[in-house]
């Protein structure tokens with residue numbers, strides 16, 4: 001039995017009689033003692049005299065979920081969504097998020113103080129930033145963003161989205177990778193892998209061939225081969241530049257095959273997929289409400305993604321949350337007119353648990369990909385991503401048997417729809433503890449927002465040895 005006590009006698013909160021799921025360790029029945037926002041004791045029957053107790057009998061206690069892939073402020077203002085979308089997150093068991101910041105032209109120095117203030121003052125969850133890099137000036141400023149704001153991860157779009165973001169050329173990509181690589185072995189180059197020219201052609205062809213169509217047709221605008229080719233290009237350029245490549249939102253079987261081949265050849269990189277891809281396919285009855293980029297695909301691709309997830313070819317899972325209202329999503333505008341992007345923070349953990357169980361993936365594997373693995377890649381482990389003495393007291397207590405029908409109004413974000421609308425998911429949080437306080441309970445907020453922006457320090461490489469072992 002685990003018995004580890006750092007200090008005793010002054011607990012603020014005791015989570016009692018739950019089964020802990022500790023990545024790399026397994027399932028352990030133990031109490032968790034919390035003081036000053038940290039975990040300070042793990043053990044049997046910790047003394048509860050005079051301490052607030054949360055009784056987790058019959059429940060699973062997981063590390064707070066870290067969703068490394070979110071977008072904030074694409075529909076409402078950044079400040080407003082920093083509050084509403086993190087509220088949905090914490091109710092759903094997510095306690096830390098990675099945010100892809102967007103500034104198409106300006107220097108991020110003009111915007112970072114505002115983004116940071118919103119996360120310090122309004123957010124229910126902790127956060128790290130990944131600025132999206134589009135210009136030569138932004139590349140030149142990467143060392144400054146690292147030094148002044150503790151940023152260690154940056155994103156590049158190989159394929160843009162008309163009217164939303166632009167594609168970057170291979171030349172910008174290579175130059176950007178070199179600059180990120182030069183920050184140190186822990187720095188991360190995140191890439192949206194789709195080959196822009198192939199997507200432009202496919203989108204135009206689809207527009208001519210099918211001015212109107214269904215959700216299933218949307219896959220033709222974003223062929224899986226364009227993803228596979230882009231992963232191959234990004235891998236080659238990252239190797240050339242000595243940068244740690246992080247493939248965001250892998251969506252296809254063809255993409256996975258390139259990943260597998262590269263791993264066999266000894267490449268070290270990180271691959272993410274998302275809970276919308278794992279839970280929703282292109283025959284979904286919610287139609288254009290689940291339109292996204294890359295698209296949700298046929299069940300064949302979904303099966304491949306789950307295989308990649310279970311075998312360790314895919315390392316992390318996020319959401320690609322881009323909250324919208326039904327009005328701005330505008331599903332009535334059809335195949336070409338409705339907007340991509342969907343809210344997914346509030347359903348992230350229940351969808352992972354529900355569909356993961358249906359696919360027979362061990363709970364430990366699901367939890368690792370949603371906590372420890374992304375925390376390591378982004379340099380915030382073991383502060384985040386585990387249950388250990390001296391780690392932040394971010395925990396989610398889950399009733400694995402609790403079933404709920406997803407309804408947007410129960411998720412408490414800004415969106416009036418959910419991509420999982422109407423589906424019954426099994427396995428929901430009954431409490432989320434963030435920074436040592438119970439912030440959400442039984443689907444409701446019960447505490448104040450106590451989220452903080454997390455500046456990061458240069459550190460050792462977080463992929464090579466560890467992933468080799470994790471994937472062995």
Ligand SMILES: [Zn+2]
Pocket residue numbers: 069070071100320
């Ligand atoms: Zn995204």
